[in-house]
Amino acid sequence: MMAMDLLRKAPVHPFVPEGRGDGKHVLILGAGLAGMAAAYELGKLGYRCTILEARDRAGGRCWSVRKGSTHNETGQPEQRASFDEGLYFNAGPSRIPHHHALTLHYCRELKVPIEVYNNINESAYYFSEGAAGATGNGPLTNRKVRIREIHNDLRGWISELLAKAIDQNKIDTGMTKEEGQKLLEYLRAEGGLDIDKLYKASARRGYMEPPGAGEKAGRIADPYRLSEIIASGLLDPDFYNVAEYTYELQMTLFQAVGGMDKIAEALQKQLAGLIHYRAEVQAIHNLAEGVKVDYKDRDGAQSIQADLCICTIPLPVLSNIDHNFASDASRAIDNIAYVSTGKIGLQFRRRFWEQDEQIYGGITHTNNQLTQIFYPSNDYLSGKGILVGYYNFNEKARMTGELSYSRRQELALEKGSLIHPQYRQEFETAFSVSWQKTRYNLGGWAIYSAEERQTLYRALLTPDKQVYFAGEHLTYLNAWMAGAFESARSVVAALHSRVTGQRFSYPAS
Ligand SMILES: Cc1cc2nc3c(=O)[nH]c(=O)nc-3n(C[C@H](O)[C@H](O)[C@H](O)COP(=O)(O)OP(=O)(O)OC[C@H]3O[C@@H](n4cnc5c(N)ncnc54)[C@H](O)[C@@H]3O)c2cc1C
Secondary structure (H helix, E strand, O other): OOOOOOOOOOOOOOOOOOOOOOOOEEEEEOOEHHHHHHHHHHHHOOOEEEEEOOOOOOEOOOOEEOOOOEEOEOOOOOEEOOOOOOOOEEOOOOOEEOOOHHHHHHHHHOOOOEEEEOOOOOOOEEEOOOOOOOOOOOOOOOOEEEHHHHHHHHHHHHHHHHHHHHHOOOOOOOOOHHHHHHHHHHHHHHHOEOOOOOEOOOHHHOEEEOOOOOOOOOEEOOOOOHHHHHHOOOOOHHHOOHHHHOHHHOOOEEEEOOOOHHHHHHHHHHOOOOEEOOOEEEEEEEOOOOEEEEEEEOOEEEEEEEOEEEEOOOHHHHOOOEEOOOHHHHHHHHHOEEOOEEEEEEEEOOOHHHHOOOOOOOEEEEOOOOOEEEOOOOOOOOOOEEEEEEEEEHHHHHHHHHOOHHHHHHHHHHHHHHHOOOHHHHEEEEEEEEHHHEOOOOOOOEEOOHHHHHOHHHHOOOOEOOEEEOOHHHOOOOOOHHHHHHHHHHHHHHHHHHHHOOOOOOOOO
16 A cells, blocks of 8 residues: 555554644753754744753764764863864764664664664683682783673583583472473573583684684684683673673664764754854753743843643753742652763774684773773774773773873773773774763763652653653663663653643654
């Protein structure tokens, strides 16, 4: 029927409220993804939108650092990026899970090309740092070990242990003999066990000498013993196999070609003339009808009124802004916590991780302050490249955030050199972002306890008179762009229902 033009093609991720908002003026605070997506959808419905944005750019956390990018953190001088032209570093989002349908929908609708982001790379490393000479260090401490070696050894040893326990009736499985047999067969395959159900060396964990032509069969190393792995700290939480087991981190993941900010840029293009930059909101007041917002721009103190408002300002920032919200909303704004997190981009003159170590994308994990090193999933085999030298959270992020930019760089180089000795020779320039110290964010993303979801979180899901709250913090998709998009649609639906008097909600209830 579509081919015959008898049926209209359904939008991939439909959002088609009925009715128009013509004549209504909506003031949107913040030109991050939530604010811009809200303005974009409201514009389709005929609303007049004005966006106030404190920064001189749109996108908020959806930010890729390029040559000339500047950044301000509390207590630090302005930082300016001197990466080479064409190189970039995603200081905020870097991955789009394949099931984040709305993020992918906007990429499709706004024609933002995407490419696969290689999140899982068994060729990258685990590096367990231990204090020099300390008791408790194992033979693999302070040594980089390919992830595939540890993953396969752990699978092997754990499968062997389980197989033995089942074989010898050591555990009460409650299974029939046939079921036990099936499980044993599975464990043999899962762990790569031999005919006697023992774990021995296998090609799964890679080669000491790779196979090749003629007589070169390849040489496989013996597995590490389980006790060695444990003693070396490689069974500690820092090295849990999160990527394959966490829903959001399972392949396939994507990234926007040329930097994740291409998504923000595409939205921004749709909103020509609507975004008022360097307009820092200072007060938000509900009036008997409508809303009044005071802000400061290049020309000084300003004030603007509108019928309705969508506030996407991150809560730690909003907490310092004057308002007349009800006490429940006010309490939520002041008490919802945000995670501390930071990243550093390191430009190298040579992609030594590819050339010397066959690492193409993926992540090295370490228990030191770096937490993770991200390898780029783009421009493989090209000349220069930018690594994410650390991507850390909580206490480690707070500690690095307290350092000056040059000390952060030094930390990344010092600790990174333990894993990649090429660092010092190949390093060119760095740029770091500590999100909890970043003006207009003051945190990475919202985090809630189960109890707070029932109290603080809920207080902001309904509008405070004429002011609606939106952003990643008002979803169960914290730390994801999808949260910003889902939240934008949710408030647009609520606002539009109010204006048109119809019952329409998103997500559909
Ligand atoms: C380190 C990091 C890694 C991430 N990784 C991923 C990832 O891999 N994949 C993914 O999908 N998501 C990721 N995210 C999450 C994603 O970036 C966010 O969920 C999303 O960008 C939030 O959008 P937002 O519009 O809700 O908020 P923001 O982007 O913070 O937008 C809020 C806007 O309000 C503006 N503002 C603040 N104060 C004022 C004021 N006083 N006056 C006017 N304007 C103001 C800000 O400048 C900003 O533009 C990551 C985030 C971080 C920080």
